[in-house]
Amino acid sequence: MNLKEMLNLADRIVFEKTGQHLDDLQAAVLRGTLQRETYKQIAKDFDCSESRIREIGSELWQILSEELGEDVSKSNFRSTMERLQNSNALNFANNVSSIFNICGQARYPPELPNSQPPNQETSNSTQTNTLHQDLSEMPELGDFYDRTSSLDTLTNWILQQNSRLITLTGISGIGKTTLAVQLVQQIKHEFEYTAWYTLDEFPTIDKFQSNLTQLFSNSQKQDSSPTNQKPLPLIKYLQNHRCLIILDDVHNLFCSGEFAGKYKPECEEYRTLFKQIEKLSHQSCLMLIGWEQPREVTQVKNQNTSIRTLQLKGLDIAAGREILRDCGLEESDNSEALIHRYQGNPLWLKSVATLIQELGGCVNQLLPNDIILLPEDLKDVLQQQFSRLSELEKQVISLLAKASDAINLTQLLENSQIPASDLVNALQSLSRRCLIEQQANFYTISPVLRQYATIRLGG
Template structure:
């Protein structure tokens, strides 16, 4: 069994014994046990005492021991679940198939004996004859506008959300690459798969309390409409995400982080968002939160394993065919140099539109205005790049300046030659620039795009 299967089977056992599904802390104790975390680490993650975690663990081990007929404890929980799996297979060896938590073995699905067919923690039983009311607050979501083919990216995100049920997804990329446009297209396609779909833009940085209040108000209001009015107090936000299938999109999340620091460092006033994102990642629920921005939380960008409920998609430029669609809108589709132009501006939709608009206004052609790999920087493009460059730490600016002076990729030793950059700080600075999508790495060598090089040189002048 994998982690999710173990949790779901344990939930069924606890439900059969107590009539209650696993609560958040119980699920956290089991998850931490499977991942070989100490009680102290589990307690730290959920801001409670170690003694409380031990108490919850002791209660769980007693229930599981009674139901499985063997002594179950923190040390042998994983092996006990694996023995249960083996015993289930043995008991149904004469049948055509067996299913544990919706995982089919050899064909037609059946449920394991002696384990009730209850839902995973905090999920409601679906009724094919019951139509759920959909609630959507997409007033802050931009209009789709021109959308250029992103079929592979759309398929990837759809799979992560609807099939793999990822809880926290980050969509990142350099300014103008099309993150928001892709997310809008995605939401339009999948929003009706959720009871709730909301989009919030963090450009004015709402406090966490205001953000949570807005969401809870939406949940509470809709629940009153869908059922008889009650005097119950609103639940914590995470409870709504557990009780309902929700899609939450937060755009421009880089506004949560400090300027002048390495990527992803929270502002003092936005630290509580870190706790929220951690809850969304770790606690059992049936919802999905997507974060869009130039930077992502540090704890998210560190995740590489595909066995977690977190995914990160770093968006790249458009292909040649899509780039030509943009140029065609500006009357440049017949240019014999259009493919080179698309490569030069890395298929970035905003960059291509900006330079194509300038070429159109000047009444020239690509070959005439951009001879010999010349890079034009229209003023609106400079403004966009300035916003992103202004967020850099001083050390990152120094590295960009050094890379801008080199026409070929250089290694770390070359960056340290002039003694401007401390050797101990260089790895963290390179990592931060990579997370901001401002540098390109080829093996142990680093470079920047022609557009960023031209902009960095212009800034220095």
């Protein structure tokens, strides 16, 4: 759904509520919102006061909220329009369009003279192959830094190799969700059904099944299928239709204080679903995004094309420099060292760059001699992952934090009283959480994690 289509749809909703089309200033506010501009930027572009723009925005959000029966705001306007277009509410939008047929000629939002009513040929052509989408929980695509190789890999796995189950993992802030959003935007039209769901702290399968079943049921009603049929098991829908389903924050399925990937008792049914998706023949793909992945997924070798795992690493120097520029830092001799120190992690770089910028913007003065800054917001992010660790994993992290260089298994055993079998299991779990790095037989942790572990765990 492009910008013009969203503005057209918003115009029809406003007309239905007020009997008036969007005026130039209202259209400018909505257009600026869709282009992720602030009220201040919109006001500057339209040469009026910021307070006036805020007032118009507030009026528009109230009109849209009342007409749609849900809370619409500047932050969720885009996602609301996309969901409206791709749900049963589309019927409402098409019904509203009949008003324009009665009037003879439609007046569409300002600066959109070439837009056409939805009953004309261009709209009909897009409705020939009906696509059903529930992307209301998918975040908006923010700044997307170069992930071309990873994007190509995922696209190939899904569209060419027909992989059924894909896990996208990586440490917090590395860009998993951003990459997945970009992927969905590019390939969603290849699927009859596309859905994105974010798992909260209590991710029972009932809610997930209910959301998906509702999506399938709504589309069947739109397609004039019998309405008295009982919902099918989820795997049946995935076999009968080509679907792309994204589950974000999948680590919420697993226990804290245990090794990675152990299901919470109330989430065991997900294990059965994942096994069905892997083993049974179907034409769909399920992607899992999170800090951890199911243990059964990690046991599968990469040559099995039905199930794949991609662990995201940090961005390269060029992309890292772009992040620093976007955060207001000027180029310096220490910029490359800063990017290496924070391992090209987009969130980590943005956090420390913001701190440096607010303190005067001089990288060389604030980060001499390999000093690691840990802004409070970065500590909060790391705490979320560290709070999930088992006691054995915390002990191993502390040992790695004390070591100045990479350390092998023999040295770890000598420096601890952890039984060998427990130590190996802890290392495996930490690796699956993307918290340690391994080169040959040696293990280490990043400078950022070493600094945090020293503070948090007394390493």
